[in-house]
Amino acid sequence: MNGYLVSLVPLIGVNAILALGLNIIAGFCGQISLGQAAFYGIGAYAAALMALAGLPFWLTLPLGALTAGVFGLVVGLVSLRVREDFLAITTMAVGFLFLGLVRKSALFGGEVGLTGIPPSGLGPQGYALLVVGLVAATVALSIYMKASWLGFAFASIAEDEGAARALAVPVPHYKLAAFFIGSALSGLAGAIYCYYARFITPDTFSFLVSVSILAMVVIGGIGSTWGVLLGAVALTLLPEIFRFAGEYRQFLFGLALLMVMRFSPAGLFGMLSRLVPARLGNLRKARA
Amino acid sequence: MYYVELAVQGLIYGSMYALMALGLTLIYGLLRVLHIAHAAVFTLGAYVGVITANATGSLWIAFPAAILAAVLAGIAIYRLVYAPLLDRPPLVPLIASVGLLILLEDLFRIVFGNQGIAFNENPYVYMTVTIGGLSIGVLQLAMFVGSVASLSAFAAFVAFSRTGAAWRATLGNPQMATSFGVSVAQVRYLNFAIGSAFAGLAGVLIALLNNYAEPGMGTIVSYKTLAIIVLGGLGSMRGALIGSLLLGVIESYGTVYLSGGVDRDAIAALCLIAILMFRPEGLAKRIAA
Amino acid sequence: MTAILEARGVTISFGGIKAVQDVALTVSKGELLGLIGPNGAGKTTFLRLLTGILRPHEGQILLGDVDVTHRSVDRRARAGLAVTHQIVRPFRAMTAVENVMLAAGHGFTRSPLRAFLHVSRVAAERRAMQLLERVGIADVARRLAGTLPLGQLKRLEVARALALDPQLLLLDEPLAGLNQNEASRLSDVITELNRDGITIVLVEHRLVEVLRIVDRLAMLDKGRLLAVGAPTAVMQRADVRAAYLGGADDAGD
Numbered sequence A: 001m002n003g004y005l006v007s008l009v010p011l012i013g014v015n016a017i018l019a020l021g022l023n024i025i026a027g028f029c030g031q032i033s034l035g036q037a038a039f040y041g042i043g044a045y046a047a048a049l050m051a052l053a054g055l056p057f058w059l060t061l062p063l064g065a066l067t068a069g070v071f072g073l074v075v076g077l078v079s080l081r082v083r084e085d086f087l088a089i090t091t092m093a094v095g096f097l098f099l100g101l102v103r104k105s106a107l108f109g110g111e112v113g114l115t116g117i118p119p120s121g122l123g124p125q126g127y128a129l130l131v132v133g134l135v136a137a138t139v140a141l142s143i144y145m146k147a148s149w150l151g152f153a154f155a156s157i158a159e160d161e162g163a164a165r166a167l168a169v170p171v172p173h174y175k176l177a178a179f180f181i182g183s184a185l186s187g188l189a190g191a192i193y194c195y196y197a198r199f200i201t202p203d204t205f206s207f208l209v210s211v212s213i214l215a216m217v218v219i220g221g222i223g224s225t226w227g228v229l230l231g232a233v234a235l236t237l238l239p240e241i242f243r244f245a246g247e248y249r250q251f252l253f254g255l256a257l258l259m260v261m262r263f264s265p266a267g268l269f270g271m272l273s274r275l276v277p278a279r280l281g282n283l284r285k286a287r288a
Numbered sequence B: 001m002y003y004v005e006l007a008v009q010g011l012i013y014g015s016m017y018a019l020m021a022l023g024l025t026l027i028y029g030l031l032r033v034l035h036i037a038h039a040a041v042f043t044l045g046a047y048v049g050v051i052t053a054n055a056t057g058s059l060w061i062a063f064p065a066a067i068l069a070a071v072l073a074g075i076a077i078y079r080l081v082y083a084p085l086l087d088r089p090p091l092v093p094l095i096a097s098v099g100l101l102i103l104l105e106d107l108f109r110i111v112f113g114n115q116g117i118a119f120n121e122n123p124y125v126y127m128t129v130t131i132g133g134l135s136i137g138v139l140q141l142a143m144f145v146g147s148v149a150s151l152s153a154f155a156a157f158v159a160f161s162r163t164g165a166a167w168r169a170t171l172g173n174p175q176m177a178t179s180f181g182v183s184v185a186q187v188r189y190l191n192f193a194i195g196s197a198f199a200g201l202a203g204v205l206i207a208l209l210n211n212y213a214e215p216g217m218g219t220i221v222s223y224k225t226l227a228i229i230v231l232g233g234l235g236s237m238r239g240a241l242i243g244s245l246l247l248g249v250i251e252s253y254g255t256v257y258l259s260g261g262v263d264r265d266a267i268a269a270l271c272l273i274a275i276l277m278f279r280p281e282g283l284a285k286r287i288a289a
Numbered sequence C: 001m002t003a004i005l006e007a008r009g010v011t012i013s014f015g016g017i018k019a020v021q022d023v024a025l026t027v028s029k030g031e032l033l034g035l036i037g038p039n040g041a042g043k044t045t046f047l048r049l050l051t052g053i054l055r056p057h058e059g060q061i062l063l064g065d066v067d068v069t070h071r072s073v074d075r076r077a078r079a080g081l082a083v084t085h086q087i088v089r090p091f092r093a094m095t096a097v098e099n100v101m102l103a104a105g106h107g108f109t110r111s112p113l114r115a116f117l118h119v120s121r122v123a124a125e126r127r128a129m130q131l132l133e134r135v136g137i138a139d140v141a142r143r144l145a146g147t148l149p150l151g152q153l154k155r156l157e158v159a160r161a162l163a164l165d166p167q168l169l170l171l172d173e174p175l176a177g178l179n180q181n182e183a184s185r186l187s188d189v190i191t192e193l194n195r196d197g198i199t200i201v202l203v204e205h206r207l208v209e210v211l212r213i214v215d216r217l218a219m220l221d222k223g224r225l226l227a228v229g230a231p232t233a234v235m236q237r238a239d240v241r242a243a244y245l246g247g248a249d250d251a252g253d
């Protein structure tokens, strides 16, 4: 592999894991999150602080994920109180709150962020391989989860929470599980990013990043593991392939989101599948 | 005196939030769409205001031009984006709206540059007046007066005019529209027009206050006003107004007393999360009760 | 006879309107109780209070001898209380059999971890197919629920509720929207279920069917329990007749 490609792999991997994590929350369980960058950031900052404190790489990665997962549980608790539109805005607010706290805190390096993060010790090739392995594991987890009774119950909650409860599904526990797993995956992505970039700044975790993650999910096809994976790869590569697009990257993101929602809400790849449009329909709740 | 000054500052910002939040509430109340791209309409108002003022040298032309541009943009957004998506799940128009905001913000950046554009001359920036021993910037005062005046005019229109009555009845029950001789579509257009006009006005006022318009100026305002309307109980106009003023004041004090812990822009998030944990329906119910 | 469910002085109001007012009713183990009343009498609201979708402003609800007033819907369902919705709520994106399977797998869905550790749907599917057969819609098992007509969705609701292996089944107008044939067939199924040991509360508009199958009859009017007792005795009361014929206003209190 040449150096350029090797350097791209972790980036693609980070986005893929972020998107697959959000897909568990939004695609499987039907809960909207507009603040996923916060968990990405929590994972990255947690891993960075632990790495700077001297913890070994193989420990910081899972601990970063776990930290983000725990914060995900807290936001999950909010999701038990508020629904739909309220939840969308609340998660958006969580993203801004995270940035607001990090920017002002000396512990997190303020606006400058954290630098001097030690290398993973695997070398670029080894790191790329590890990331590929982690993406594969995340894909496998998603596919298994969807096939398991967990995925089955998630699908029922996504479609009609009330009906699911009447069928003895303890909905709050499931929502918390979705937020925990999805956020832990975002945290894992953050930890991976932290060793990849070796420095982190608050801007890496802005609202735009939350939206980009959402874009990968919906453009790929919400609820579909392969679709979301393809969405993540495509949206990471497009600006890289079309270098000229660099300046229009955001513009194209916005345009893509708008056009996909306007003309094919099931996502580009999801169009092929019968289940995905139905799953998206699941997000509609009775608004009597 | 210092406390009073902070409160006054807060109310001034709160009045601007109110202009924005009212539009969002109107649109949410009728369509159940979280119109995040409202921020782009606000930014458009700012740009058109600056450009027109620089071209003509007159704010008297700049304001109506900005408002007109905002109204046209709002109507176009409804027509081209939301109207075709109304029977979709709520996530669809929401994401479309986010996409539209990003697209338009970047368009401003691509066309007018990263730095934004400034007024050629803005003699009011440093002018102050003294009221009751309190020194207030002329533009801040203008923002407050402008917001209060336009919101009052709107309230009067709703309360006293025939169209206002029809409009109010229709908000509660869209099927009523026909009995007033208006169509549901007309009321929707009217909503977008009024909401966008307020956003355009707020845009120029903020541009004047900062002396320039920049591409990303809407994002933070958008997130805050969304937080406000959620706080206010989504769809409740009174809740939105009270939430706006409250957030303005809390931010004003918070910037002084919380500055070590969080930055100004995170205060809205803090309020939102804190209040929703205790009142998942927002403030409106308590106010109504 | 032991009580399986008891409502004690249950009251709820919506913005000043008392939809259910001081209702005290005991359901005995094994019985088939009919609950009737004119439109808007509060029948659906009462069932919602029993299942926990709504919380009473006053009063208590006991399941067996446990006070479940503050328990969530899913915990009551797990304790053996199943319900069908008057306005059907199928998972439209799932097939009919999947709808029933989800309920049949209530052992797996007890907790997210348990659900995560189980994949096989074979047993749940077998059980679901039996139930679909029982209510007479096995032939549409593989169709998406969203594409089924109302009559079949009504029966899907019943199959789904049965898949919870309930002790007590609350049926909210299960016969509405069914043609005469389907209705009498489903009410036969209801009687059979009752004979198999499931206690049933049946809210139903079709008096003929109700009177044909119930053991006991309760009548709600304007949120109040007007009468309870043997079906013929209840139906003979003048106030019940008046209320049922919509002449409640002249009946006097």
Ligand SMILES: Nc1ncnc2c1ncn2[C@@H]1O[C@H](COP(=O)(O)OP(=O)(O)O)[C@@H](O)[C@H]1O
Residues within 6 Å of the ligand: C014, C017, C019, C037, C038, C039, C040, C041, C042, C043, C044, C045, C046
């Ligand atoms: N969620 C609610 N909000 C307000 N009013 C309600 C609500 N649910 C029921 N009601 C009112 O309570 C009364 C009883 O309704 P319901 O229980 O559906 O009657 P039934 O099922 O006997 O026809 C009606 O007047 C109805 O309008």
Ligand SMILES: [Mg+2]
Residues within 6 Å of the ligand: C043, C044, C045, C086
């Ligand atoms: Mg009813």
